[in-house]
Amino acid sequence: MVTLKRPHLALAASILMAASLFAPHHAAFAQEVAPVPPPRPAELTDGEPETPTAEPSDSTPDQPVVQPTPKPGKPQPVTISAKVAEEGDIIPQGIVWRVFSTTPNDQGELDLLDKSEETPAVFSLSPGQYVVHAAYGLAQASDTVTVEPGPNQIDIILDVGGLKLNASISGDINIPDRFLRFNVHTRDAEGQSVLVARAVQPDQTLHLNSGTYSVTSYFGNVNATAKADLQVKPGQLTEATLYHKAAQVTFKLVSEPGGEAIADTSWIVKTQSGETVYEEATAFPATVLAQGEYILLARLGDRVFNREFEVLPGLPREIEIITQ
16 A cells, blocks of 8 residues: 655756755765766667666766767867756756767777866857756756757756655554665666666655656565556655554563563574564564564473464564473
């Protein structure tokens, strides 16, 4: 189950601007760069197009800016801006621009001619054709542009929207942020799943190209997950809450009901089919489990105690095993 919110298009520009200011605090999750290398124009690609990778293009240093044989003609002023959509607003900041040649080098790559992180970007380019690539968060676009004599004003359409995620337990029970993380996938041209973002935090805004994304929410570190396919639309922020059928549980080995937890206890949780899903060696362990029936084993020295229990979506609960 998933709950969606979509702010009106008129709010999108301010939302995306605020998100761009917020995003640098999450560089550990690779949200500040495009998820694939600068694409080569289809007409210049030999054979099949390259499959986009899940790794951001800036995870390795940029190729050096080269100084190829200058195009004939005096360099002209070129100003480039990015729009969220065809009829959308100009994105005010947070764009990384790269300008490439249109002719592959000896390695079959397009030479990087210039780079800018200013918005709008201003370049000095001789008349001719270039490949311009723009990256905004995880959204990106590239286009072949023509520079004419005189001032040039170019707009690149990023076709970008925002995605903000959170999760709750079924019944609208809040989950502390420290227990949650999200992975976001899309599909490549061959229909294969491609990782776009890993370990995304609750309420972190992702800038993504419009399209459908598969989201997996992880509650804890054992087996509680929730999944949804979400649509990102240009110029809009999609807010989604995924719902988990799970609960937090704690375990105690006691000599009497409600007694003190006995130290030096080792714990194993198994499914009814015998699969081990959790192990811990502490007096009072806590974890998160998906809805279902389980077998709990408590080892104290050479003695083993066990009981069956059921997890239902809801508030945290305590499971006791009594030694007598």
